[in-house]
Amino acid sequence: MLKTFLIGLKDVRLAFRDRAALIFMLAAPFVLTLGLGLVTGRFSGNGGSGLSDIPVVIVNLDDGQIGQALVDTFQSADLADLVEPTLGSDPEAARRFIDEDKAAAAIIIPAGFTRSIIPQQSDYTATGSAPEAVQIEVYANPQRPTSAGVIKAIVDEFLSRVEEGRLGGEVSILQMLASGRITAQQAEAAGTAMGQRLQDQPASDTLAIQINSSTQGDEAVQFDALAYIAPGMALMFLMYTVSYGGRSILAERSQGTLPRLLVSPTSSAQILGGKVFGIFLTGVAQMLILIVASSLIFQLKWGDSLGVLILVLAAVFAATGWGMLITATARTTAQVANTGSAVMLIFGALGGSFISLEQMPLPVQMISKITPNAWALDGFTTLGLGGTLIDLVQPIAALLIMGTVLFAVSVVLFGKKDLAQK
Amino acid sequence: MTHILEVKDLVKHYGDFQAVKGVSFGIAEGEIFSLLGPNGAGKTTTISMLSTLYTPTSGDATIDGHSVTKAPMAVRGVIGVVPQDLALYEDLTARENLVFWGQMYGLSGKALAARVDEVLSQIGLTDKAGNRVKTYSGGMKRRVNIGVGLLHKPKLLFMDEPTVGIDPQSRRAILDTVKDLNKQGMTVLYTTHYMEEAEELSDRVGIIDHGELIAIGTQKELTRQVGESETLVLHVGENDDSEALASALGGVAGVIKAEATDHEVSVICPEAEDVLAGVVTKANERGIKIRSIDIREPNLEAVFLHLTGRALRD
Ligand SMILES: Nc1ncnc2c1ncn2[C@@H]1O[C@H](COP(=O)(O)OP(=O)(O)OP(=O)(O)O)[C@@H](O)[C@H]1O
Ligand SMILES: [Mg+2]
Numbered sequence: 001m002l003k004t005f006l007i008g009l010k011d012v013r014l015a016f017r018d019r020a021a022l023i024f025m026l027a028a029p030f031v032l033t034l035g036l037g038l039v040t041g042r043f044s045g046n047g048g049s050g051l052s053d054i055p056v057v058i059v060n061l062d063d064g065q066i067g068q069a070l071v072d073t074f075q076s077a078d079l080a081d082l083v084e085p086t087l088g089s090d091p092e093a094a095r096r097f098i099d100e101d102k103a104a105a106a107i108i109i110p111a112g113f114t115r116s117i118i119p120q121q122s123d124y125t126a127t128g129s130a131p132e133a134v135q136i137e138v139y140a141n142p143q144r145p146t147s148a149g150v151i152k153a154i155v156d157e158f159l160s161r162v163e164e165g166r167l168g169g170e171v172s173i174l175q176m177l178a179s180g181r182i183t184a185q186q187a188e189a190a191g192t193a194m195g196q197r198l199q200d201q202p203a204s205d206t207l208a209i210q211i212n213s214s215t216q217g218d219e220a221v222q223f224d225a226l227a228y229i230a231p232g233m234a235l236m237f238l239m240y241t242v243s244y245g246g247r248s249i250l251a252e253r254s255q256g257t258l259p260r261l262l263v264s265p266t267s268s269a270q271i272l273g274g275k276v277f278g279i280f281l282t283g284v285a286q287m288l289i290l291i292v293a294s295s296l297i298f299q300l301k302w303g304d305s306l307g308v309l310i311l312v313l314a315a316v317f318a319a320t321g322w323g324m325l326i327t328a329t330a331r332t333t334a335q336v337a338n339t340g341s342a343v344m345l346i347f348g349a350l351g352g353s354f355i356s357l358e359q360m361p362l363p364v365q366m367i368s369k370i371t372p373n374a375w376a377l378d379g380f381t382t383l384g385l386g387g388t389l390i391d392l393v394q395p396i397a398a399l400l401i402m403g404t405v406l407f408a409v410s411v412v413l414f415g416k417k418d419l420a421q422k
Numbered sequence: 423m424t425h426i427l428e429v430k431d432l433v434k435h436y437g438d439f440q441a442v443k444g445v446s447f448g449i450a451e452g453e454i455f456s457l458l459g460p461n462g463a464g465k466t467t468t469i470s471m472l473s474t475l476y477t478p479t480s481g482d483a484t485i486d487g488h489s490v491t492k493a494p495m496a497v498r499g500v501i502g503v504v505p506q507d508l509a510l511y512e513d514l515t516a517r518e519n520l521v522f523w524g525q526m527y528g529l530s531g532k533a534l535a536a537r538v539d540e541v542l543s544q545i546g547l548t549d550k551a552g553n554r555v556k557t558y559s560g561g562m563k564r565r566v567n568i569g570v571g572l573l574h575k576p577k578l579l580f581m582d583e584p585t586v587g588i589d590p591q592s593r594r595a596i597l598d599t600v601k602d603l604n605k606q607g608m609t610v611l612y613t614t615h616y617m618e619e620a621e622e623l624s625d626r627v628g629i630i631d632h633g634e635l636i637a638i639g640t641q642k643e644l645t646r647q648v649g650e651s652e653t654l655v656l657h658v659g660e661n662d663d664s665e666a667l668a669s670a671l672g673g674v675a676g677v678i679k680a681e682a683t684d685h686e687v688s689v690i691c692p693e694a695e696d697v698l699a700g701v702v703t704k705a706n707e708r709g710i711k712i713r714s715i716d717i718r719e720p721n722l723e724a725v726f727l728h729l730t731g732r733a734l735r736d
Binding site: 006010014017018255256259260261262263267 | 470473474475495498501503505507508509510511512513514518523525526527
């Protein structure tokens with residue numbers, strides 16, 4: 001156990017002393033994140049979320065100004081790149097549309113929505129109090145969690161603005177009514193004016209930069225372009241690290257250190273275990289460095305720390321499994337390097353590092369499930385949108401199962417190899 | 423005398439190729455034993471089996487009472503191995519290498535730190551211990567490679583051609599280190615294809631060729647096999663036919679054997695002075711100009727030549 005640990009530590013040290021490895025492990029993902037961040041405008045202040053043209057169905061049954069203001073928000077020029085709204089009239093049809101995976105989410109604005117927020121003269125004369133609040137429904141597509149999350153975040157943002165206005169507005173209107181300073185007609189006019197203000201400035205100035213959602217407690221959770229790009233890049237180059245680690249197993253054989261280990265009182269299981277542990281540790285160190293660096297330098301919020309840590313461990317575990325499989329099936333270090341680079345790029349593309357998975361055809365989405373990248377990226381997106389460990393059960397379970405299966409296969413394959421022979 | 427190493431009929435086949443064909447010998451505690459043989463003789467293969475790296479095709483060996491095939495782990499704790507090819511982490515410093523390998527031999531804490539310092543001074547690298555191995559000269563790397571094998575003070579040390587390809591100074595230092603270690607009580611199995619090294623270091627020598635141990639004994643015992651003969655080495659011109667000269671010299675009175683190698687003809691005879699005149703005459707008859715002549719006392723080179731008809735070095 002101790003020797004396994006020591007061999008692993010030695011490998012981490014070696015990896016971080018290898019300039020070429022450092023370039024791929026740390027510099028490349030960092031620079032690419034920076035570059036893609038610039039392209040998507042994350043740093044110029046008017047960027048998107050890395051996602052675009054999210055299809056959304058809006059069913060507006062409200063006849064007041066606020067319902068219309070929400071529709072206008074989605075149809076505004078500021079959100080034109082991000083969302084692609086379609087108007088519908090039947091809530092049931094809209095939900096079916098989502099069930100058939102034809103859009104990311106449906107927004108159903110119920111009848112009387114505006115009324116429930118801005119009481120009108122008739123309501124007060126009839127009951128003397130404001131009508132009951134009615135809820136907007138966001139019917140999300142579970143196949144497209146990221147996009148649905150974005151839609152939900154926009155709606156939440158809109159609602160929180162309405163809420164602010166309502167609290168301020170309603171209180172003052174009621175106070176004025178009570179004190180007899182204004183008439184009921186004037187109150188209605190004031191309420192209408194408030195609705196008008198919302199309509200005139202549809203929350204657009206901040207929405208385009210970042211989508212604030214105030215659903216997770218008081219702290220505003222951001223989802224910005226980098227929250228997608230940075231983990232995508234980190235995960236892609238994690239695949240480099242695991243194949244680099246796999247290569248080091250064969251390199252130790254040809255440089256004579258593996259035979260030397262084998263003639264020391266150290267068992268082959270300890271040695272192989274140490275090598276695997278070294279790959280795992282290096283991968284975890286790489287991911288954590290990238291995460292810490294991007295939080296400090298880009299102010300990127302990765303989300304719940306415990307969730308991030310556990311997800312990193314699970315993702316590196318699965319990736320290490322792939323590294324072992326690549327190594328176990330290769331004969332030379334060059335083969336590992338070549339296969340490793342190919343796998344890195346294919347998994348990067350399949351796993352959504354370049355193009356959001358949701359924009360890929362369904363078969364590709366299915367195949368992407370064999371990559372640690374897709375699962376982990378799903379997890380990181382969930383965390384970026386304010387999720388916690390509990391929301392990560394599915395990706396983490398998938399990553400752990402993937403890693404376990406790959407390890408089992410690799411051990412069988414390694415067993416057939418004679419580690420001692422050059 | 424008790425044998426710390428006992429080798430019985432060790433055989434190793436690589437596919438159809440027989441690299442080691444039934445080698446048996448023993449090494450007494452406190453001895454330096456050399457396996458002397460040309461490239462490809464099977465030295466490394468033999469050491470690899472004795473150090474439990476390769477499984478013998480057949481046969482066995484016991485080290486300090488443990489069988490290399492049945493109790494490899496026990497054997498590994500007793501032996502130190504200095505492989506022929508460097509086996510170090512070039513991106514680690516000498517000290518880091520020694521610390522890591524010490525840990526692999528179960529050392530830790532203060533004992534490890536102290537032992538690493540000791541070994542560093544023994545191999546003369548205390549000053550450079552903090553530099554990465556990749557910045558070292560070939561000789562320095564060789565010394566670290568040896569140092570790794572000494573960390574756990576093995577009872578039996580295998581050294582596989584530890585001086586190949588280095589400068590004379592480092593070579594001297596290494597040979598002195600081996601003698602020192604032996605004085606401190608370490609038993610050494612040393613392989614080489616340099617006759618001089620075997621002669622200088624060993625208590626006993628085994629001569630190995632084509633996977634077979636063709637002679638074994640002290641230097642005296644071995645040279646006696648070629649009789650009290652001397653060797654006359656004739657250096658001839660590049661264009662001269664040394665083969666033809668050798669066969670002609672075979673007929674000269676008093677010559678036991680004459681062998682040609684590149685631009686050299688070795689003549690084995692009981693007394694060099696007696697055959698000198700005849701040899702020179704024969705060369706003149708054939709129009710071959712002898713550039714220089716060395717007279718060598720009986721040595722392991724002569725033994726090898728005598729036994730195989732070939733020179734040790736090609
Ligand atoms: N793994 C292997 N597979 C096939 N043949 C091998 C292998 N290792 C060694 N040989 C062959 O076995 C023979 C003995 O090799 P070995 O390395 O034991 O010789 P050696 O005496 O150590 O030579 P050198 O002085 O060159 O180190 C050589 O002919 C070599 O080519
Ligand atoms: Mg050899």
